[in-house]
Amino acid sequence: xxxxxGDQSRYREFRSHYLPRTAKGRGAVLLYIGAFAFAExxxxxxxxxxxxxxxxxxxxxxxxxxxxxxxxxxxxYAARQxx
Amino acid sequence: xxxxxxxxxxxxxxxVMTLLLGVVANRRLEVNLEDFxxxxxxxxxFVLYLTMVATYHSAFAFLxxxxxxxxxxxxxxVAGTWTLMAGAITYVLGPRIWALxxxxxxxxxxxxxxxxxxxxxxxxxxxxxxxxxxxLYIQVQAQGLGYIISAASGxxxxxxxxxxxxxxxxxxxxxxxxxRAVYWTDVLQGVWMYVAVWAGAIYLSYExxxxxxxxxxxxxxxxxxxxxxxxxxxxxxxxxxxxMMIALSFGVVLQPHILIRYYTAVDARTLKWxxxxxxxxxxxLFIPTAFVGLGGALAMPGxxxxxxxxxxxxxxxxxxxxxxxxxxxxxxxxxxxxxxxxHANSAVLTRDIYQRYVRPDADVGHYVTVSRVFIVGFLxxxxxxxxxxxxxxxxLVTLSGAGALQLLPAVLGVTFPARIRLTATGxxxxxxxxxxxxxxxxVVWPHPLTLHGGVWALxxxxxxxxxxSPLSQAPSAATVNRIHGxxxxxxxxxxx
Numbered sequence: 001x002x003x004x005x006g007d008q009s010r011y012r013e014f015r016s017h018y019l020p021r022t023a024k025g026r027g028a029v030l031l032y033i034g035a036f037a038f039a040e041x042x043x044x045x046x047x048x049x050x051x052x053x054x055x056x057x058x059x060x061x062x063x064x065x066x067x068x069x070x071x072x073x074x075x076x077y078a079a080r081q082x083x
Numbered sequence: 084x085x086x087x088x089x090x091x092x093x094x095x096x097x098x099v100m101t102l103l104l105g106v107v108a109n110r111r112l113e114v115n116l117e118d119f120x121x122x123x124x125x126x127x128x129f130v131l132y133l134t135m136v137a138t139y140h141s142a143f144a145f146l147x148x149x150x151x152x153x154x155x156x157x158x159x160x161v162a163g164t165w166t167l168m169a170g171a172i173t174y175v176l177g178p179r180i181w182a183l184x185x186x187x188x189x190x191x192x193x194x195x196x197x198x199x200x201x202x203x204x205x206x207x208x209x210x211x212x213x214x215x216x217x218x219l220y221i222q223v224q225a226q227g228l229g230y231i232i233s234a235a236s237g238x239x240x241x242x243x244x245x246x247x248x249x250x251x252x253x254x255x256x257x258x259x260x261x262x263r264a265v266y267w268t269d270v271l272q273g274v275w276m277y278v279a280v281w282a283g284a285i286y287l288s289y290e291x292x293x294x295x296x297x298x299x300x301x302x303x304x305x306x307x308x309x310x311x312x313x314x315x316x317x318x319x320x321x322x323x324x325x326x327m328m329i330a331l332s333f334g335v336v337l338q339p340h341i342l343i344r345y346y347t348a349v350d351a352r353t354l355k356w357x358x359x360x361x362x363x364x365x366x367x368l369f370i371p372t373a374f375v376g377l378g379g380a381l382a383m384p385g386x387x388x389x390x391x392x393x394x395x396x397x398x399x400x401x402x403x404x405x406x407x408x409x410x411x412x413x414x415x416x417x418x419x420x421x422x423x424x425x426h427a428n429s430a431v432l433t434r435d436i437y438q439r440y441v442r443p444d445a446d447v448g449h450y451v452t453v454s455r456v457f458i459v460g461f462l463x464x465x466x467x468x469x470x471x472x473x474x475x476x477x478x479l480v481t482l483s484g485a486g487a488l489q490l491l492p493a494v495l496g497v498t499f500p501a502r503i504r505l506t507a508t509g510x511x512x513x514x515x516x517x518x519x520x521x522x523x524x525x526v527v528w529p530h531p532l533t534l535h536g537g538v539w540a541l542x543x544x545x546x547x548x549x550x551x552s553p554l555s556q557a558p559s560a561a562t563v564n565r566i567h568g569x570x571x572x573x574x575x576x577x578x579x
Binding site: 010011012014015016017018021032036039040041044045048049055056058060065068071072075078079082 | 163310324358359501564567
């Protein structure tokens, strides 16, 4: 049986697709991950409160809405740049 | 006229419109499998957008989310994280899957995975996982439809009859027009559900509290426990928050009715814009359901089935015509997901099992007929399963998503070239272990350390796939070069 470790020479060497190759691509990924982190533990507990309200909305809801808007902006930026 | 008659009449008008669209789609249908199953791979942004959002948002978006806000409070705004993640996944994965489908004529997820891993067992297992876990989704939608109609009729129409009628309508237009009928009805359904949920929520908030802001003030004063996480029943812990985000983004996107939509796009650019913008619709639909759920917790506390809070409020406080309009929107939300799942499951069985193993050389018309027979079969199964009732629709959706989530390592192995190559044995072992862990962490010991069971299962799955793959036979160099070469060309080469 031909195992993965055996028949390597005929495989084309593709660079990993998990890491973006352009500066704009890396920037977009970092921005998205950064915004993502703001909506998860351990940063999320800092915003887990009702006051101060924002336009009547509890702080947690308003905070998350801003984080979501930031993520959305990154996605739209990526699409505009066709990253 | 009695309010329930008005409400049911509005839903009836909506159903007739969907059937008419099915008839028109039937006249455009070409007798070939690609047209019936993939809408000829010609879906543009507008139609694809509305079919994606209408399919993603189901009965639980309309009923279950209101019920969750009602019971657990504002923690359900976590939905924003998974809708945005679903957009990001579509942005990244969608064009890759589209490119492979177009180049190698894939029609189902199993087509792609079996080709890359050079494994018929992979084809069968992926088809089985796709179908088994989305059957739960059929059940969810069928139950949602039953709730809506029985509530709209004031329980004059039984849950069983209501479910049967709506399943038959969905299956009829699907069998008539194939995926094109699904797409066209999804356009209607997507617009209707969005308008309906906003209209209903705004009306109720003014009727009950004087406006949305006054509603929020009242909740803050009377039920502050609903305004932070984890909520009154300690449901939205931080690990649960994270786990639901994973299970309901990757888990839903990896279900066949969503993955197949990637094949149908007219080009890769359309899918990128789709991924960047679908969260707008998906996310903002949960704002009005927050008003409904939170307001309902004050106006109508202690109802037996929280998922029914929206229809109960409408019947108590809204005029009949508005109630009918909104419940038709809820029907649209459920049917738009149901028809897509019926279609996807019939596509999987027709393409991956019947065409492959039963009648490989039949004519195209025969496969279209077989696909229609499978639709009827799933309709019957969905109806039978819908007899069993569960309290929270969203829990069922989570279970369903967690199952499809187990396909993630296999899909990444195909669509993301990397130094580590997964193998058929590796991904099969991973899926097997993942499903076993899923059972343990959802049924035997639910959500260990409050982290969602689907995430535990995915971790075990990925680990096993990585450990087993280096010890087993890899896909041939020719196949890896062919498929990863196509991905490389799409992402970094000359483009499509």
